[in-house]
Amino acid sequence: MPRVQPIDYATSPPEVRAAHDSVLAEHGRVTNMKRTLMRALPAFTALDQWYPLHDAVEPFLGERLTSLYTHAISSETDCLICSTFFRRLLIDAGEDPDAFTMDERERVVIEYGRALAQQGARVPDELYRQLAALFSEEQVVALTAFGAMMVATNVFNNALEVDLDEYLEPYRKPAAARSGDPS
Numbered sequence: 001m002p003r004v005q006p007i008d009y010a011t012s013p014p015e016v017r018a019a020h021d022s023v024l025a026e027h028g029r030v031t032n033m034k035r036t037l038m039r040a041l042p043a044f045t046a047l048d049q050w051y052p053l054h055d056a057v058e059p060f061l062g063e064r065l066t067s068l069y070t071h072a073i074s075s076e077t078d079c080l081i082c083s084t085f086f087r088r089l090l091i092d093a094g095e096d097p098d099a100f101t102m103d104e105r106e107r108v109v110i111e112y113g114r115a116l117a118q119q120g121a122r123v124p125d126e127l128y129r130q131l132a133a134l135f136s137e138e139q140v141v142a143l144t145a146f147g148a149m150m151v152a153t154n155v156f157n158n159a160l161e162v163d164l165d166e167y168l169e170p171y172r173k174p175a176a177a178r179s180g181d182p183s
Contacts, residue, residue, distance in 0.1 A: 003160045006035030019044060032163050033081055033156070047153055053146040060139050064093065065106055069143075070150050071097060072110045076117035079154035080164055080172075088171040098173070105134055109143070116147040117154070
């Protein structure tokens with residue numbers, strides 16, 4: 001049961017309905033998370049900046065590593081909604097999100113994302129050196145901001161216990177696999 005109910009479109013003010021309609025037109029659905037964020041339009045606007053950050057990192061990470069990065073962060077924070085959303089992207093792309101192979105570059109990026117998701121977000125010096133050897137300073141800044149936005153999204157969903165959207169249910173990690181390893 002969510003702690004805050006998502007908006008009800010029919011009883012929402014015009015500016016909320018306009019935000020809802022814009023998301024629906026752009027993405028084809030309005031998720032429980034977005035409908036909950038729309039309770040406070042500045043909150044929705046802030047976290048919706050995930051998309052420009054995604055568009056900034058995908059060109060240098062690639063689609064696969066971008067999904068692996070966001071999945072790693074979301075799994076590390078134990079965010080049911082986001083980890084399931086990125087499981088869906090990986091599964092639909094032919095990946096096994098519970099057993100994928102990765103090269104050294106991918107390992108560094110995934111470890112970096114997991115470090116950002118830890119309490120305090122302290123990144124070990126050696127891991128940062130490895131990351132900095134792979135990317136420009138501009139790319140590191142974009143990657144870090146994108147990871148931070150992913151963590152913020154995870155915190156929002158976890159704190160308010162936003163319900164998993166029905167369309168994601170088939171991609172949910174099996175209960176037995178959820179205990180233990182957060183990947």
